[in-house]
Amino acid sequence: DGGITQSPKYLFRKEGQNVTLSCEQNLNHDAMYWYRQDPGQGLRLIYYSQIVNDFQKGDIAEGYSVSREKKESFPLTVTSAQKNPTAFYLCASSIGQADYEQYFGPGTRLTVT
Amino acid sequence: GDSVTQMEGPVTLSEEAFLTINCTYTATGYPSLFWYVQYPGEGLQLLLKATKADDKGSNKGFEATYRKETTSFHLEKGSVQVSDSAVYFCALSDGYGNKLVFGAGTILRVKS
Numbered sequence: 001d002g003g004i005t006q007s008p009k010y011l012f013r014k015e016g017q018n019v020t021l022s023c024e025q026n027l028n029h030d031a032m033y034w035y036r037q038d039p040g041q042g043l044r045l046i047y048y049s050q051i052v053n054d055f056q057k058g059d060i061a062e063g064y065s066v067s068r069e070k071k072e073s074f075p076l077t078v079t080s081a082q083k084n085p086t087a088f089y090l091c092a093s094s095i096g097q098a099d100y101e102q103y104f105g106p107g108t109r110l111t112v113t
Numbered sequence: 114g115d116s117v118t119q120m121e122g123p124v125t126l127s128e129e130a131f132l133t134i135n136c137t138y139t140a141t142g143y144p145s146l147f148w149y150v151q152y153p154g155e156g157l158q159l160l161l162k163a164t165k166a167d168d169k170g171s172n173k174g175f176e177a178t179y180r181k182e183t184t185s186f187h188l189e190k191g192s193v194q195v196s197d198s199a200v201y202f203c204a205l206s207d208g209y210g211n212k213l214v215f216g217a218g219t220i221l222r223v224k225s
Contacts, residue, residue, distance in 0.1 A: 008211040106154075
């Protein structure tokens with residue numbers, strides 16, 4: 001089955017620790033995206049990548065970092081510099097540019113205390 | 114910049130009622146428009162899309178028409194079911210094809 005895998009589904013961390021969220025896709029898509037979802041605010045774009053070894057900041061990149069060393073993988077690191085990291089994080093991919101359908105993973109809910 | 118505005122929820126309907134969720138947008142150029150649906154605890158799924166003015170997207174009984182003159186893309190369904198209960202997001206492509214801009218989402222609750 002083709003799709004996007006995010007792990008883990010729930011993640012708990014102490015304040016001041018960096019944490020990396022996993023995102024893997026076997027759809028052979030070129031583009032991948034990370035979104036943050038907060039209640040009542042919809043989805044906000046953190047980072048996106050249109051090709052391996054290249055990525056761009058989205059609207060709320062501060063306190064986050066990414067890498068794209070392989071086509072199928074796009075991990076997101078939430079650093080200690082992120083002031084309010086508790087949120088639901090969604091990874092997505094698409095064949096190419098955003099006019100194409102974006103396929104979403106099931107999400108990771110991160111809680112930082 | 115580009116933006117999407119959706120009607121606030123939650124919207125609560127009885128089964129078999131008619132559904133309308135309003136969506137208006139502000140964008141430069143000619144964006145594509147999308148409706149995504151999110152069921153509880155899951156990621157988003159594309160419900161329908163329209164790529165140019167007057168296009169109608171449809172899927173699973175849902176419809177939306179790209180209205181350039183009113184910058185709108187309202188979602189409609191003639192008869193909702195309990196299984197339609199979810200959060201619905203309107204979105205547009207950013208004109209450069211790099212990313213999607215999402216509305217805040219509208220919670221739909223359907224009672225039996």
